[in-house]
Amino acid sequence: MLFRRRQPEIFWDRARLWLWPRVSFHRSFLYFKKRVLRLHATPHAIAAGFAAGVLASFTPFIGFHFLLAFAIAYMVGGNMASAAIGTAVGNPLTFPFIWALTFECGSGILYGRGDLGSAHSVGWALREMDVSAIWEPLLKPMLVGGIPIGLLAAGLSYWIIHLGVGRFQTRRAARLARLKLKRAKSAITG
Numbered sequence: 001m002l003f004r005r006r007q008p009e010i011f012w013d014r015a016r017l018w019l020w021p022r023v024s025f026h027r028s029f030l031y032f033k034k035r036v037l038r039l040h041a042t043p044h045a046i047a048a049g050f051a052a053g054v055l056a057s058f059t060p061f062i063g064f065h066f067l068l069a070f071a072i073a074y075m076v077g078g079n080m081a082s083a084a085i086g087t088a089v090g091n092p093l094t095f096p097f098i099w100a101l102t103f104e105c106g107s108g109i110l111y112g113r114g115d116l117g118s119a120h121s122v123g124w125a126l127r128e129m130d131v132s133a134i135w136e137p138l139l140k141p142m143l144v145g146g147i148p149i150g151l152l153a154a155g156l157s158y159w160i161i162h163l164g165v166g167r168f169q170t171r172r173a174a175r176l177a178r179l180k181l182k183r184a185k186s187a188i189t190g
Helices: 011-019 025-037 043-057 062-076 080-089 095-110 119-128 131-189
Strands: none
Touching: 025 080, 025 131, 043 062, 043 080, 043 131, 062 080, 080 131, 095 131
């Protein structure tokens, strides 16, 4: 094959790289930052899409984050690609913190306390894939707690992304205008 490794990577190396990148998390962060900044849309559309992805990441519906982010982005006039990138806020490193925070907040709102109930019954329901049995003790508090925390995180991310994209696009337009002027001058004199 054209782009195959000479020595195939073993499973443990791939797993380690998935959990801890070879270069660093900083490089991954820069990659996502560049992807968001270079999208061709208004700052509002990019920021609204990203915020929709962030909001979707705070819901307990793991397999549906992309669909939920796209639906929210559509409703608020956000960019779909930016919404997909925004769902990266919810990842294997952040999910334990997000879930704990949303569960505690939701339990506090609903019941005034953070009680998981019988851990045995929740474990049984998860093994049996019985959603109705885990709705009341687990999913309902996570959903109720995820809404205010997700809205707060989405609002903060909207503000940061809108500000950053607006500045980036303004500087980029000025740089391209200077380059166009410079080319026009050289074409006239050249």
